[in-house]
């Protein structure tokens with residue numbers, strides 16, 4: 001058995017960053033920036049009013065001062081002239097500040113009478129001007145690699161960028177295996193269950209910027225497994241689910257071996273997730289996940305997500321770990337690193353009582369994987385532990 005750290009290093013060794021492509025801005029959300037995106041203009045492009053009010057020369061502002069309204073500046077329609085002593089321009093939020101003006105007095109602080117305004121007492125001190133380029137300047141950049149969030153999309157739009165260079169989405173072929181499996185919505189026979197792992201993993205990889213290629217369920221026989229492997233062509237990674245252990249019907253390793261799998265490892269000191277294999281077949285990185293539903297999802301978090309991120313151009317590294325305080329005592333751990341379903345709330349972490357790797361309800365209730373290192377001694381309530389956030 002090898003350690004989780006060694007296994008992850010081997011998995012990351014199998015993958016490399018993918019090439020880039022250019023997509024319209026509307027399709028860039030959730031994609032990873034592959035080349036710098038450079039602002040094509042200043043924002044705001046002119047000094048702009050931050051409020052609805054009156055643009056004046058700041059030095060003239062004092063209680064009871066009077067100004068003559070000489071025009072209007074609205075968003076999209078600026079005022080061409082200049083504000084001189086004793087003058088003001090009616091101005092609205094986002095409108096260009098007229099020449100000569102240095103301050104906007106909000107309309108709440110003004111009494112208007114025809115073309116004249118009089119300032120009230122207790123004036124708001126804020127000049128309410130957004131300087132040109134206050135948000136960003138022409139030439140400012142978003143730097144890769146960067147997972148583009150909705151906020152980034154708004155920023156790119158504002159920079160007048162309509163095409164974005166992003167890393168190609170890794171295509172992950174997901175192959176569920178087993179005679180007992182039927183697809184959700186089908187009618188299972190008396191000895192059958194519904195395939196869930198491939199659906200959970202598809203959702204997981206898609207949430208992290210990859211594209212899932214859901215293959216038909218492969219049955220526990222050579223012909224069916226070979227037919228499914230044939231459908232992996234062109235994928236960036238093949239992920240098999242189940243059939244990885246030592247049972248008579250666990251044929252994945254044998255069939256993959258016959259198809260040229262150069263196995264990097266098999267079996268990890270990890271719970272759940274011991275019978276995990278990885279290697280390269282037909283030139284494609286392959287990850288063989290254990291079939292137990294929670295094992296496959298935990299391995300998805302621990303191995304598949306770092307591999308996807310590496311393919312997207314992020315540094316090859318483990319999932320980030322956070323720390324929280326234990327709410328209960330825990331016994332010593334054995335020889336396998338234990339990834340326990342747990343709930344974190346306000347910095348406090350509580351592992352679930354039931355940790356059987358078949359229990360998806362417990363996984364769905366968890367928002368963290370509490371990590372117990374190999375041979376960790378017993379630990380008490382109030383001590384600090386590492387966890388990987390889920391979701």
Ligand SMILES: Nc1nc2c(c(=O)[nH]1)N[C@H]1C(S)=C(S)[C@@H](COP(=O)(O)OP(=O)(O)OC[C@H]3O[C@@H](n4cnc5c(N)ncnc54)[C@H](O)[C@@H]3O)O[C@H]1N2
Pocket residue numbers: 176177178180181193194195196197198241242243244245246247250272273274275289290291292293295357
């Ligand atoms: N004698 C031993 N038996 C087992 C060992 C061992 O070391 N010695 N290891 C156990 C561990 S740990 C795990 S994990 C499982 C993994 O087994 P496989 O990868 O061969 O998975 P299967 O046997 O095919 O399935 C296990 C379990 O998961 C269900 N399953 C499989 N695929 C799906 C799917 N897509 N959706 C939902 N459920 C799925 C399957 O029906 C089984 O119940 O082996 C232990 N045994």
Ligand code: MOO
Pocket residue numbers: 270271272273274275290292295357
């Ligand atoms: O991977 Mo298994 O029990 O370690 O679920």
